[in-house]
Amino acid sequence: APIQPPNLSKCGPPSDANTGESLNVNCCPPANQPVDYQLPKPTVMRFRPAAHLVTKEYIAKYNKAIQLMKSLKDDDPRSFMQQANVHCAYCNGAYDQVGFDDLDLQVHNSWLFFPFHRWYLYFFERILGSLIGDPTFGLPFWNWDSPKGMTFPPMFLDQNSSLFNAKRNQDHLTSIVDLGYNGSDDGKSPLQTVANNFNIMYNEMVRNVKLIEDFMGQPYRAGGAVNPGAGAPERGTHTAIHLYVGDPRETRREDLGNFYSAGRDPIFYCHHANVDRMWKIWRDLRGSKPKDFNDKDWLNASFVFYDENAQLVRVKVSDTLSNERMGYVYQQVDIPWLNFRP
Ligand code: C2O
Numbered sequence: 001a002p003i004q005p006p007n008l009s010k011c012g013p014p015s016d017a018n019t020g021e022s023l024n025v026n027c028c029p030p031a032n033q034p035v036d037y038q039l040p041k042p043t044v045m046r047f048r049p050a051a052h053l054v055t056k057e058y059i060a061k062y063n064k065a066i067q068l069m070k071s072l073k074d075d076d077p078r079s080f081m082q083q084a085n086v087h088c089a090y091c092n093g094a095y096d097q098v099g100f101d102d103l104d105l106q107v108h109n110s111w112l113f114f115p116f117h118r119w120y121l122y123f124f125e126r127i128l129g130s131l132i133g134d135p136t137f138g139l140p141f142w143n144w145d146s147p148k149g150m151t152f153p154p155m156f157l158d159q160n161s162s163l164f165n166a167k168r169n170q171d172h173l174t175s176i177v178d179l180g181y182n183g184s185d186d187g188k189s190p191l192q193t194v195a196n197n198f199n200i201m202y203n204e205m206v207r208n209v210k211l212i213e214d215f216m217g218q219p220y221r222a223g224g225a226v227n228p229g230a231g232a233p234e235r236g237t238h239t240a241i242h243l244y245v246g247d248p249r250e251t252r253r254e255d256l257g258n259f260y261s262a263g264r265d266p267i268f269y270c271h272h273a274n275v276d277r278m279w280k281i282w283r284d285l286r287g288s289k290p291k292d293f294n295d296k297d298w299l300n301a302s303f304v305f306y307d308e309n310a311q312l313v314r315v316k317v318s319d320t321l322s323n324e325r326m327g328y329v330y331q332q333v334d335i336p337w338l339n340f341r342p
Contacts, residue, residue: 003112006096010030010095013026014088025088030075030077034314037058042324044135049138052154062140063155065128066266083263107224115301117284120272144274151176165264168255177242183243199340204232214322219295298319
């Protein structure tokens, strides 16, 4: 059977997903009964731009939207804090699986990773758009798979911006990201780092992901234990960026370096937009090969989120297969690693 959405009224205290230690935070959203979500027919497409290519006007708009989100009351499910807590609640054992009180619900390290985060960004983006009255607003993506995008997008480094966050690795603010980062710097030159990044991208997008589960992650069904296995991109570049950005001065490498706090850094959503873009690119690269699991336990797995009207909605994996149907597209940019067959 498919994983069911959590019962919000049974949300409990979270714990560190790495160490199991309890965390002294409350990340439970207000409890409500969900309604089934109907994907609206997209009338205008939202355009998600590469973060290093955006205009001044876009930056001002984005900055404004995040600022408005941060100024909503903490108990408003659309507020920045509540949005950040979505990640904590779904990823740090705050929820049990419905019907299995001894099993945590966990959306990482399984085939739920891509669909869950796609929905998460979807509502985050719609809330931002509604706060600035712009139904075409699209999140930027951190284009870390392309040389010009391999440093922090500058807009996130401006101390006066709502996009700024103090808890980041200060040694990494202007260097080239290492997509193989696992916690310590290894002294590669910038040129070597770029070549190594291409190599990693090629392996995790082409060479090592022939089976759907190689890319998407392993099956996770009702009654199953957490963490059956991550797909290559989740395990690889996705986690590398989390660790690379997280602040080693903080106990748990906050913010980006730990599930419970990752959503508190605005760059989280920009990073995940690129992760989401990789899902689209990989599906496109499949050509005539099957792109999606044809398994009811995947297609009917569901989650709950608050939408831009602060309504709790129930959403299904089967509605995430096409970003166009969900009403957004990515800026087309070069994909330099595609021909970097090592
Ligand atoms: Cu839910 Cu990048 O993690």
